[in-house]
Amino acid sequence: MLRKRLVTVLTFNQGVLFRTRNFIPDHRYTANFVDAWSVDEIVLLDVTRDPAPCRPHFQAAVSWFAERCFVPLTVGGGVRSLADFEKLLGLGADKVAINTGAVERPELIAEASRRYGAQCVVLSLDAAPHGDGGYRVRTRFGTRDSGMDPAAWAARAEALGAGEILVQSVERDGTLEGYDNRLHRLVSDAVSIPVLGCGGAGNWAHFAEGFEEGGLSAVCTTNIYHFTEASVKSAKAFLKARGHAVR
Amino acid sequence: MIAVVDYGLGNVRSVVSAVSRLGHAAVLTRDPGELALADKLILPGVGAFGEAMERLRAFGLVTALRRLVEDEEKPILGICLGMQLLCEESLEFGRHEGLGWIPATVRRLEPGPGLRLPHVGWNELFQTAPSPLFAGIPEDALFYHVHSYYPDCRDPALVVGESDYGGRFPTCLQKGHVFGVQFHPEKSQRHGLTLLGNFLALDLPDTAAAAVPALSAPPGGRA
Numbered sequence: 094m095l096r097k098r099l100v101t102v103l104t105f106n107q108g109v110l111f112r113t114r115n116f117i118p119d120h121r122y123t124a125n126f127v128d129a130w131s132v133d134e135i136v137l138l139d140v141t142r143d144p145a146p147c148r149p150h151f152q153a154a155v156s157w158f159a160e161r162c163f164v165p166l167t168v169g170g171g172v173r174s175l176a177d178f179e180k181l182l183g184l185g186a187d188k189v190a191i192n193t194g195a196v197e198r199p200e201l202i203a204e205a206s207r208r209y210g211a212q213c214v215v216l217s218l219d220a221a222p223h224g225d226g227g228y229r230v231r232t233r234f235g236t237r238d239s240g241m242d243p244a245a246w247a248a249r250a251e252a253l254g255a256g257e258i259l260v261q262s263v264e265r266d267g268t269l270e271g272y273d274n275r276l277h278r279l280v281s282d283a284v285s286i287p288v289l290g291c292g293g294a295g296n297w298a299h300f301a302e303g304f305e306e307g308g309l310s311a312v313c314t315t316n317i318y319h320f321t322e323a324s325v326k327s328a329k330a331f332l333k334a335r336g337h338a339v340r
Numbered sequence: 341m342i343a344v345v346d347y348g349l350g351n352v353r354s355v356v357s358a359v360s361r362l363g364h365a366a367v368l369t370r371d372p373g374e375l376a377l378a379d380k381l382i383l384p385g386v387g388a389f390g391e392a393m394e395r396l397r398a399f400g401l402v403t404a405l406r407r408l409v410e411d412e413e414k415p416i417l418g419i420c421l422g423m424q425l426l427c428e429e430s431l432e433f434g435r436h437e438g439l440g441w442i443p444a445t446v447r448r449l450e451p452g453p454g455l456r457l458p459h460v461g462w463n464e465l466f467q468t469a470p471s472p473l474f475a476g477i478p479e480d481a482l483f484y485h486v487h488s489y490y491p492d493c494r495d496p497a498l499v500v501g502e503s504d505y506g507g508r509f510p511t512c513l514q515k516g517h518v519f520g521v522q523f524h525p526e527k528s529q530r531h532g533l534t535l536l537g538n539f540l541a542l543d544l545p546d547t548a549a550a551a552v553p554a555l556s557a558p559p560g561g562r563a
Contacts, residue, residue, distance in 0.1 A: 165486070187486075209387050211458060212386060
């Protein structure tokens with residue numbers, strides 16, 4: 094049986110590993126411990142606002158992880174072109190996450206999917222609640238309202254050739270209050286490709302709720318392992334006891 | 341020395357890293373001369389079948405691989421798309437001819453309602469027949485899969501491992517010195533490295549080659 098995945102998302106600002114809150118880098122967090130031998134997958138995101146000067150540091154980090162972690166590696170941040178795909182894949186990424194670049198030019202999804210295969214193209218979709226009771230897709234580090242509905246954008250991305258969708262809640266990021274499972278369910282019901290949810294996990298029960306209520310194939314965390322001494326293993330023990338198939 | 345065939349598709353670096361971690365010298369190359377020097381070949385790859393075959397042809401690798409694998413009987417391990425390329429044909433985006441060493445047609449998974457495609461994540465490897473690749477790997481160990489197509493093999497004797505996603509399908513194929521795995525051993529942590537190490541450590545004339553049928557040219561001629 095295919096296992097539900099626990100994915101750790103590591104955000105880098107100016108080449109340094111960061112934690113974030115509401116997508117804003119927070120300096121309090123500096124050290125990190127990733128139990129690379131029980132996490133199922135790793136996502137590395139460059140969240141540097143002005144990325145150009147620090148890109149080499151981020152790329153060095155990608156290589157470092159690629160050489161040491163024998164689990165799937167997704168890399169994103171500032172990807173705008175097939176040349177960016179080529180660069181990240183060359184550094185050892187298995188999949189590339191595209192966000193603002195895909196919103197600005199959706200054909201990038203189709204072009205990358207044709208060249209590298211759907212499994213390589215992860216649509217990173219940031220969303221926040223809207224005054225009308227729905228959600229809107231945000232771009233540019235969560236700062237800009239694209240006007241698009243997340244479910245509709247996800248479905249379009251699937252049609253264009255995306256292989257997975259990583260949904261991040263801008264509002265829940267760093268809060269440890271639990272996933273926005275209404276958002277995750279809207280997206281996971283709209284597509285037939287795997288959906289990864291991110292933003293707000295504060296305890297193991299939140300992971301279970303992400304699977305049960307959000308319809309997620311994978312639960313992602315950016316911050317929880319930074320705050321707790323608990324390991325991925327203890328999270329998995331909890332989920333197994335609750336009847337979820339995890340590795 | 342182990343040669344990882346570089347035809348410009350997919351994350352080949354992680355395969356090289358894994359081979360190096362296992363203590364073997366690895367080169368990433370598309371140079372037939374360098375491939376000829378290798379003790380074993382690894383054919384990695386992710387992406388679309390047709391595009392991959394086109395690239396292999398464009399780099400002169402189809403001819404080179406035929407000589408090395410068919411005439412010189414160099415052991416080869418195909419990973420993911422690389423495994424599918426070992427088959428006769430694929431139905432991904434039309435019909436495409438493969439290297440033809442394994443009598444199989446690569447078809448799209450049809451897992452049924454409620455199961456998402458691509459099949460992404462950790463799933464069991466059921467060891468359906470003995471294989472030197474499985475030494476030290478517990479029954480039902482989990483491996484990382486990411487694919488939408490699988491090899492529908494006409495000769496059940498060549499299938500040594502399966503997985504289950506809305507039904508069983510082959511994930512490990514073995515014919516003489518030709519091996520293929522649908523999952524990614526280089527992305528499957530401990531068990532993945534063990535499997536890869538088993539391939540690298542194979543001493544074929546004494547083990548696998550004697551136990552399984554010899555490789556023969558595919559019906560329907562060569563590409």
